[in-house]
Amino acid sequence: MAIEAFLSTTAQRAYLGTIAIQAIVVLVLVGLVFSWVDAWVDFSRTIYKTIPCYLALFAFGEQVSPSSGYPYKPLTRPSNRIFEILMAVDGLRARNIIQLAGIAIFHGCLIAFAAAQVHETKQALSMLGNCDYDGTRRSYIECSGAGTLFAKIRPLLITAPCVIAAAWLSLLWWTKVLFAEFGWAIFHIVGANPAMKTMYRWYQVIICLLKFDFFFFAGVTMQLLILVVSRNSAEFGITITAIPIVLVLLSFAAIAVQREIRWLMSVSLVLMLASETYLYKLVRFFTPPSEDTYQTTRITLALFTICAFLILFATFIVGLRCFGDFDKGLKPSKVHGQSLLPTPTAEKINLIGYNSEAKASGGSTGGAPLTSRISIE
Numbered sequence: 575m576a577i578e579a580f581l582s583t584t585a586q587r588a589y590l591g592t593i594a595i596q597a598i599v600v601l602v603l604v605g606l607v608f609s610w611v612d613a614w615v616d617f618s619r620t621i622y623k624t625i626p627c628y629l630a631l632f633a634f635g636e637q638v639s640p641s642s643g644y645p646y647k648p649l650t651r652p653s654n655r656i657f658e659i660l661m662a663v664d665g666l667r668a669r670n671i672i673q674l675a676g677i678a679i680f681h682g683c684l685i686a687f688a689a690a691q692v693h694e695t696k697q698a699l700s701m702l703g704n705c706d707y708d709g710t711r712r713s714y715i716e717c718s719g720a721g722t723l724f725a726k727i728r729p730l731l732i733t734a735p736c737v738i739a740a741a742w743l744s745l746l747w748w749t750k751v752l753f754a755e756f757g758w759a760i761f762h763i764v765g766a767n768p769a770m771k772t773m774y775r776w777y778q779v780i781i782c783l784l785k786f787d788f789f790f791f792a793g794v795t796m797q798l799l800i801l802v803v804s805r806n807s808a809e810f811g812i813t814i815t816a817i818p819i820v821l822v823l824l825s826f827a828a829i830a831v832q833r834e835i836r837w838l839m840s841v842s843l844v845l846m847l848a849s850e851t852y853l854y855k856l857v858r859f860f861t862p863p864s865e866d867t868y869q870t871t872r873i874t875l876a877l878f879t880i881c882a883f884l885i886l887f888a889t890f891i892v893g894l895r896c897f898g899d900f901d902k903g904l905k906p907s908k909v910h911g912q913s914l915l916p917t918p919t920a921e922k923i924n925l926i927g928y929n930s931e932a933k934a935s936g937g938s939t940g941g942a943p944l945t946s947r948i949s950i951e
Contacts (some may be wrong), residue, residue, distance in 0.1 A: 583755060585751040585755060586755075590877075603737070604734060610727055611699075611727065614714070647726060657789050666752075674752060677908060678746055681841075693873065699722075700724055705721055774904060774907055783888055787882070827842035839893070843894065849886055860876075
Protein backbone atom coordinates (compact mmCIF):
# COMPACT_ATOMS: atom_id res chain seq x y z
CA MET A 575 0.00 0.00 0.00
CA ALA A 576 1.39 3.42 -0.93
CA ILE A 577 1.39 6.87 0.61
CA GLU A 578 0.05 8.96 -2.25
CA ALA A 579 1.35 12.44 -2.98
CA PHE A 580 -0.86 15.49 -2.47
CA LEU A 581 -3.52 15.68 -5.23
CA SER A 582 -2.01 12.66 -6.98
CA THR A 583 -5.17 10.55 -6.77
CA THR A 584 -8.52 10.87 -8.49
CA ALA A 585 -10.34 11.08 -5.15
CA GLN A 586 -8.25 14.03 -3.94
CA ARG A 587 -8.59 15.96 -7.20
CA ALA A 588 -12.32 15.24 -7.44
CA TYR A 589 -12.87 16.35 -3.83
CA LEU A 590 -11.10 19.68 -4.29
CA GLY A 591 -12.57 20.19 -7.76
CA THR A 592 -16.11 19.70 -6.45
CA ILE A 593 -15.63 22.43 -3.85
CA ALA A 594 -13.99 24.81 -6.32
CA ILE A 595 -16.63 24.42 -9.03
CA GLN A 596 -19.61 24.84 -6.73
CA ALA A 597 -17.87 27.84 -5.12
CA ILE A 598 -17.63 29.60 -8.46
CA VAL A 599 -21.22 28.79 -9.43
CA VAL A 600 -22.73 29.87 -6.09
CA LEU A 601 -20.66 33.05 -5.97
CA VAL A 602 -21.88 34.03 -9.44
CA LEU A 603 -25.51 33.36 -8.44
CA VAL A 604 -25.27 35.38 -5.24
CA GLY A 605 -23.36 38.17 -6.99
CA LEU A 606 -26.15 38.49 -9.56
CA VAL A 607 -28.78 38.62 -6.82
CA PHE A 608 -26.92 41.38 -5.03
CA SER A 609 -26.31 43.45 -8.18
CA TRP A 610 -29.96 43.25 -9.29
CA VAL A 611 -31.28 44.22 -5.87
CA ASP A 612 -28.64 46.92 -5.40
CA ALA A 613 -29.91 48.66 -8.54
CA TRP A 614 -33.38 49.16 -7.01
CA VAL A 615 -33.24 49.34 -3.21
CA ASP A 616 -31.49 51.41 -0.56
CA PHE A 617 -29.39 49.06 1.59
CA SER A 618 -29.15 51.68 4.33
CA ARG A 619 -32.67 50.64 5.34
CA THR A 620 -32.59 47.86 7.92
CA ILE A 621 -35.28 45.80 6.23
CA TYR A 622 -33.16 45.37 3.08
CA LYS A 623 -29.95 44.38 4.84
CA THR A 624 -30.65 40.67 4.51
CA ILE A 625 -29.14 40.81 0.99
CA PRO A 626 -25.81 42.40 2.07
CA CYS A 627 -25.69 39.94 4.99
CA TYR A 628 -26.23 37.07 2.59
CA LEU A 629 -23.46 38.19 0.23
CA ALA A 630 -21.13 39.25 3.05
CA LEU A 631 -20.94 35.64 4.14
CA PHE A 632 -20.05 34.70 0.56
CA ALA A 633 -17.64 37.61 0.20
CA PHE A 634 -14.39 38.68 1.78
CA GLY A 635 -14.35 42.01 3.61
CA GLU A 636 -16.23 45.21 2.97
CA GLN A 637 -15.47 48.47 1.23
CA VAL A 638 -16.85 51.97 1.45
CA SER A 639 -19.19 52.78 -1.44
CA PRO A 640 -20.21 56.46 -1.39
CA SER A 641 -22.70 56.02 -4.22
CA SER A 642 -24.83 53.40 -2.53
CA GLY A 643 -25.45 55.14 0.75
CA TYR A 644 -24.54 51.85 2.42
CA PRO A 645 -21.00 51.87 3.82
CA TYR A 646 -20.48 48.12 3.97
CA LYS A 647 -20.96 46.99 0.42
CA PRO A 648 -19.31 43.57 0.12
CA LEU A 649 -16.61 42.87 -2.40
CA THR A 650 -17.03 40.03 -4.83
CA ARG A 651 -14.32 37.84 -3.31
CA PRO A 652 -15.52 34.64 -1.63
CA SER A 653 -15.10 34.28 2.15
CA ASN A 654 -16.80 31.06 3.17
CA ARG A 655 -15.88 29.82 -0.31
CA ILE A 656 -12.20 30.67 0.30
CA PHE A 657 -12.47 29.31 3.83
CA GLU A 658 -13.88 26.02 2.60
CA ILE A 659 -11.29 25.66 -0.18
CA LEU A 660 -8.43 26.40 2.22
CA MET A 661 -9.83 23.90 4.71
CA ALA A 662 -10.05 21.29 1.95
CA VAL A 663 -6.49 21.91 0.75
CA ASP A 664 -5.20 21.79 4.33
CA GLY A 665 -7.13 18.60 5.09
CA LEU A 666 -5.92 16.85 1.94
CA ARG A 667 -2.33 17.94 2.46
CA ALA A 668 -2.35 16.77 6.09
CA ARG A 669 -4.36 13.64 5.20
CA ASN A 670 -6.77 14.64 7.96
CA ILE A 671 -9.98 12.74 7.35
CA ILE A 672 -11.54 14.32 10.45
CA GLN A 673 -11.21 17.74 8.85
CA LEU A 674 -12.76 16.50 5.62
CA ALA A 675 -15.69 15.09 7.61
CA GLY A 676 -15.99 18.48 9.33
CA ILE A 677 -16.15 20.17 5.92
CA ALA A 678 -19.03 17.85 4.99
CA ILE A 679 -20.94 18.93 8.11
CA PHE A 680 -20.10 22.57 7.42
CA HIS A 681 -21.35 22.15 3.86
CA GLY A 682 -24.64 20.83 5.21
CA CYS A 683 -24.98 23.98 7.30
CA LEU A 684 -24.42 26.08 4.17
CA ILE A 685 -27.39 24.33 2.53
CA ALA A 686 -29.64 25.35 5.43
CA PHE A 687 -28.25 28.89 5.38
CA ALA A 688 -28.76 29.31 1.62
CA ALA A 689 -32.28 27.84 1.81
CA ALA A 690 -33.22 30.23 4.63
CA GLN A 691 -32.27 33.18 2.44
CA VAL A 692 -35.16 32.49 0.06
CA HIS A 693 -37.66 33.19 2.85
CA GLU A 694 -35.71 36.09 4.35
CA THR A 695 -35.23 37.82 1.01
CA LYS A 696 -38.92 37.47 0.20
CA GLN A 697 -39.80 38.88 3.61
CA ALA A 698 -37.50 41.84 3.01
CA LEU A 699 -38.71 42.67 -0.50
CA SER A 700 -42.41 41.71 -0.39
CA MET A 701 -43.81 44.36 1.92
CA LEU A 702 -46.98 44.62 -0.22
CA GLY A 703 -47.50 40.86 -0.29
CA ASN A 704 -48.02 38.45 -3.16
CA CYS A 705 -49.11 41.03 -5.73
CA ASP A 706 -48.09 41.39 -9.38
CA TYR A 707 -46.12 44.19 -11.00
CA ASP A 708 -48.52 46.94 -12.16
CA GLY A 709 -46.02 49.26 -13.84
CA THR A 710 -45.04 51.25 -10.73
CA ARG A 711 -41.60 51.24 -9.15
CA ARG A 712 -43.07 50.40 -5.75
CA SER A 713 -44.91 47.31 -6.97
CA TYR A 714 -41.77 46.09 -8.76
CA ILE A 715 -39.76 46.30 -5.55
CA GLU A 716 -42.31 45.48 -2.85
CA CYS A 717 -44.52 42.83 -4.49
CA SER A 718 -43.57 39.19 -4.96
CA GLY A 719 -45.83 38.16 -7.85
CA ALA A 720 -45.22 37.99 -11.58
CA GLY A 721 -42.90 40.59 -13.09
CA THR A 722 -41.46 41.79 -9.76
CA LEU A 723 -37.88 42.06 -8.53
CA PHE A 724 -38.31 39.06 -6.22
CA ALA A 725 -39.73 36.98 -9.06
CA LYS A 726 -36.60 37.82 -11.04
CA ILE A 727 -34.12 36.77 -8.34
CA ARG A 728 -36.11 33.84 -6.88
CA PRO A 729 -34.75 31.26 -9.40
CA LEU A 730 -31.19 32.23 -8.45
CA LEU A 731 -31.95 32.06 -4.73
CA ILE A 732 -33.43 28.57 -5.16
CA THR A 733 -30.62 27.37 -7.43
CA ALA A 734 -27.89 28.24 -4.91
CA PRO A 735 -28.89 25.70 -2.19
CA CYS A 736 -29.55 23.11 -4.92
CA VAL A 737 -26.01 23.48 -6.25
CA ILE A 738 -24.57 23.31 -2.73
CA ALA A 739 -26.66 20.20 -1.97
CA ALA A 740 -25.48 18.45 -5.16
CA ALA A 741 -21.87 19.24 -4.28
CA TRP A 742 -22.50 17.98 -0.73
CA LEU A 743 -23.60 14.55 -1.98
CA SER A 744 -20.45 14.33 -4.09
CA LEU A 745 -18.29 15.36 -1.13
CA LEU A 746 -19.82 12.63 1.04
CA TRP A 747 -18.85 10.00 -1.52
CA TRP A 748 -15.28 11.24 -1.98
CA THR A 749 -14.83 11.59 1.79
CA LYS A 750 -15.67 7.90 2.11
CA VAL A 751 -13.07 7.05 -0.54
CA LEU A 752 -10.43 9.25 1.10
CA PHE A 753 -11.09 7.65 4.50
CA ALA A 754 -9.64 4.40 3.19
CA GLU A 755 -6.83 6.21 1.36
CA PHE A 756 -5.65 8.18 4.40
CA GLY A 757 -5.82 5.33 6.92
CA TRP A 758 -2.31 4.16 6.12
CA ALA A 759 -0.87 7.65 6.79
CA ILE A 760 -2.22 7.62 10.36
CA PHE A 761 -0.45 4.29 10.93
CA HIS A 762 2.89 5.93 10.10
CA ILE A 763 2.29 8.89 12.36
CA VAL A 764 1.18 7.13 15.56
CA GLY A 765 1.93 3.45 14.93
CA ALA A 766 -0.34 0.47 15.42
CA ASN A 767 -1.26 1.16 19.05
CA PRO A 768 -5.08 1.57 19.12
CA ALA A 769 -4.93 3.88 22.16
CA MET A 770 -2.48 6.21 20.38
CA LYS A 771 -4.64 6.22 17.25
CA THR A 772 -7.68 7.20 19.34
CA MET A 773 -5.81 10.02 21.07
CA TYR A 774 -4.51 11.31 17.73
CA ARG A 775 -8.03 11.30 16.27
CA TRP A 776 -9.26 13.44 19.16
CA TYR A 777 -6.34 15.79 18.55
CA GLN A 778 -7.39 16.10 14.91
CA VAL A 779 -10.97 16.79 16.01
CA ILE A 780 -10.07 19.73 18.26
CA ILE A 781 -7.78 21.30 15.65
CA CYS A 782 -10.62 21.09 13.13
CA LEU A 783 -13.14 22.54 15.59
CA LEU A 784 -10.87 25.49 16.40
CA LYS A 785 -10.82 26.43 12.70
CA PHE A 786 -14.60 26.30 12.45
CA ASP A 787 -14.90 28.29 15.70
CA PHE A 788 -13.21 31.21 14.03
CA PHE A 789 -15.36 31.07 10.90
CA PHE A 790 -18.66 31.06 12.77
CA PHE A 791 -17.52 33.78 15.16
CA ALA A 792 -16.43 35.91 12.20
CA GLY A 793 -19.74 35.15 10.44
CA VAL A 794 -21.84 36.35 13.37
CA THR A 795 -19.64 39.41 13.87
CA MET A 796 -19.82 40.37 10.20
CA GLN A 797 -23.61 40.24 10.20
CA LEU A 798 -23.83 42.32 13.37
CA LEU A 799 -21.50 44.94 11.86
CA ILE A 800 -23.72 45.23 8.80
CA LEU A 801 -26.97 45.33 10.75
CA VAL A 802 -26.62 47.32 13.90
CA VAL A 803 -23.19 48.77 14.54
CA SER A 804 -22.61 52.38 13.52
CA ARG A 805 -19.30 52.88 11.71
CA ASN A 806 -18.50 55.91 13.86
CA SER A 807 -19.28 54.26 17.19
CA ALA A 808 -16.88 52.79 19.74
CA GLU A 809 -18.73 49.47 19.41
CA PHE A 810 -17.70 49.29 15.76
CA GLY A 811 -14.00 49.52 16.65
CA ILE A 812 -14.38 47.02 19.49
CA THR A 813 -16.20 44.54 17.26
CA ILE A 814 -13.60 44.84 14.50
CA THR A 815 -10.77 44.42 17.02
CA ALA A 816 -12.40 41.32 18.47
CA ILE A 817 -11.81 39.32 15.27
CA PRO A 818 -7.96 39.28 15.38
CA ILE A 819 -8.06 38.85 19.16
CA VAL A 820 -10.24 35.75 18.86
CA LEU A 821 -7.96 34.44 16.09
CA VAL A 822 -4.96 34.81 18.39
CA LEU A 823 -6.76 33.11 21.29
CA LEU A 824 -7.80 30.18 19.11
CA SER A 825 -4.23 29.93 17.79
CA PHE A 826 -2.97 29.77 21.37
CA ALA A 827 -5.42 26.96 22.07
CA ALA A 828 -4.09 25.05 19.04
CA ILE A 829 -0.50 25.55 20.21
CA ALA A 830 -1.41 24.46 23.73
CA VAL A 831 -3.00 21.20 22.61
CA GLN A 832 -0.21 20.45 20.12
CA ARG A 833 2.70 21.23 22.46
CA GLU A 834 0.82 19.92 25.51
CA ILE A 835 1.30 23.14 27.49
CA ARG A 836 -0.93 22.58 30.50
CA TRP A 837 -1.21 26.15 31.82
CA LEU A 838 -2.02 27.58 28.36
CA MET A 839 -4.57 24.85 27.71
CA SER A 840 -6.21 25.55 31.07
CA VAL A 841 -6.51 29.25 30.23
CA SER A 842 -7.91 28.41 26.78
CA LEU A 843 -10.57 26.12 28.25
CA VAL A 844 -11.64 28.76 30.76
CA LEU A 845 -11.94 31.38 27.99
CA MET A 846 -13.99 28.96 25.86
CA LEU A 847 -16.42 28.41 28.70
CA ALA A 848 -16.66 32.15 29.39
CA SER A 849 -17.35 32.83 25.71
CA GLU A 850 -20.53 30.75 25.90
CA THR A 851 -22.19 33.72 27.61
CA TYR A 852 -22.27 35.29 24.13
CA LEU A 853 -25.42 33.25 23.60
CA TYR A 854 -27.36 36.09 25.24
CA LYS A 855 -27.27 37.74 21.80
CA LEU A 856 -29.78 35.12 20.67
CA VAL A 857 -32.35 36.53 23.08
CA ARG A 858 -31.97 40.00 21.57
CA PHE A 859 -32.96 38.71 18.13
CA PHE A 860 -36.47 37.84 19.36
CA THR A 861 -37.23 40.33 22.14
CA PRO A 862 -37.99 44.08 22.17
CA PRO A 863 -36.70 46.67 21.73
CA SER A 864 -34.04 45.17 19.43
CA GLU A 865 -36.17 42.59 17.58
CA ASP A 866 -37.16 45.03 14.80
CA THR A 867 -33.50 45.49 13.88
CA TYR A 868 -33.18 41.78 13.08
CA GLN A 869 -36.56 41.45 11.39
CA THR A 870 -35.34 40.13 8.03
CA THR A 871 -32.09 38.47 9.16
CA ARG A 872 -33.28 36.81 12.36
CA ILE A 873 -33.21 33.25 10.99
CA THR A 874 -29.70 33.54 9.55
CA LEU A 875 -28.28 35.22 12.63
CA ALA A 876 -29.94 32.71 14.95
CA LEU A 877 -28.61 29.83 12.84
CA PHE A 878 -25.07 31.15 12.89
CA THR A 879 -25.18 32.01 16.61
CA ILE A 880 -26.49 28.56 17.58
CA CYS A 881 -23.88 26.85 15.39
CA ALA A 882 -21.13 29.01 16.91
CA PHE A 883 -22.36 28.15 20.42
CA LEU A 884 -22.57 24.40 19.73
CA ILE A 885 -19.18 24.22 18.02
CA LEU A 886 -17.50 26.20 20.80
CA PHE A 887 -19.11 23.97 23.42
CA ALA A 888 -17.97 20.87 21.48
CA THR A 889 -14.47 22.37 21.36
CA PHE A 890 -14.52 22.78 25.14
CA ILE A 891 -15.60 19.15 25.69
CA VAL A 892 -13.06 17.75 23.22
CA GLY A 893 -10.44 20.06 24.77
CA LEU A 894 -11.02 18.43 28.14
CA ARG A 895 -10.61 15.02 26.49
CA CYS A 896 -7.35 16.07 24.84
CA PHE A 897 -6.11 17.65 28.08
CA GLY A 898 -6.45 14.24 29.71
CA ASP A 899 -4.19 12.76 27.01
CA PHE A 900 -1.27 15.07 27.77
CA ASP A 901 2.06 13.43 28.67
CA LYS A 902 1.04 10.02 27.30
CA GLY A 903 3.59 9.90 24.51
CA LEU A 904 1.58 11.54 21.72
CA LYS A 905 3.43 14.87 21.61
CA PRO A 906 6.07 13.82 19.01
CA SER A 907 3.30 12.65 16.66
CA LYS A 908 1.44 15.96 17.07
CA VAL A 909 4.50 18.13 16.50
CA HIS A 910 6.24 16.10 13.80
CA GLY A 911 3.28 14.24 12.31
CA GLN A 912 3.84 15.07 8.62
CA SER A 913 7.61 14.58 8.82
CA LEU A 914 7.02 11.00 10.02
CA LEU A 915 5.38 10.09 6.72
CA PRO A 916 7.54 8.39 4.08
CA THR A 917 8.14 9.96 0.70
CA PRO A 918 4.82 9.85 -1.23
CA THR A 919 4.41 6.77 -3.45
CA ALA A 920 7.82 5.48 -2.32
CA GLU A 921 6.52 2.93 0.15
CA LYS A 922 5.11 -0.46 -0.63
CA ILE A 923 4.27 -3.38 1.60
CA ASN A 924 4.60 -6.86 0.24
CA LEU A 925 3.48 -9.87 2.24
CA ILE A 926 5.80 -12.67 1.14
CA GLY A 927 4.95 -16.22 2.13
CA TYR A 928 8.00 -17.73 0.46
CA ASN A 929 11.51 -16.32 0.29
CA SER A 930 13.23 -15.70 -3.00
CA GLU A 931 15.42 -18.75 -2.66
CA ALA A 932 12.36 -20.97 -2.31
CA LYS A 933 10.84 -19.47 -5.44
CA ALA A 934 14.06 -20.00 -7.39
CA SER A 935 14.18 -23.68 -6.42
CA GLY A 936 10.56 -24.33 -7.22
CA GLY A 937 9.48 -24.14 -3.59
CA SER A 938 12.24 -26.29 -1.99
CA THR A 939 14.23 -24.81 0.88
CA GLY A 940 16.34 -27.85 1.74
CA GLY A 941 14.07 -28.93 4.53
CA ALA A 942 14.27 -25.62 6.41
CA PRO A 943 10.93 -24.40 7.77
CA LEU A 944 9.33 -21.55 5.86
CA THR A 945 8.45 -18.36 7.73
CA SER A 946 6.33 -15.41 6.72
CA ARG A 947 8.27 -12.27 6.07
CA ILE A 948 7.21 -8.62 5.76
CA SER A 949 9.36 -6.61 3.40
CA ILE A 950 9.20 -2.81 3.37
CA GLU A 951 10.76 -1.39 0.25
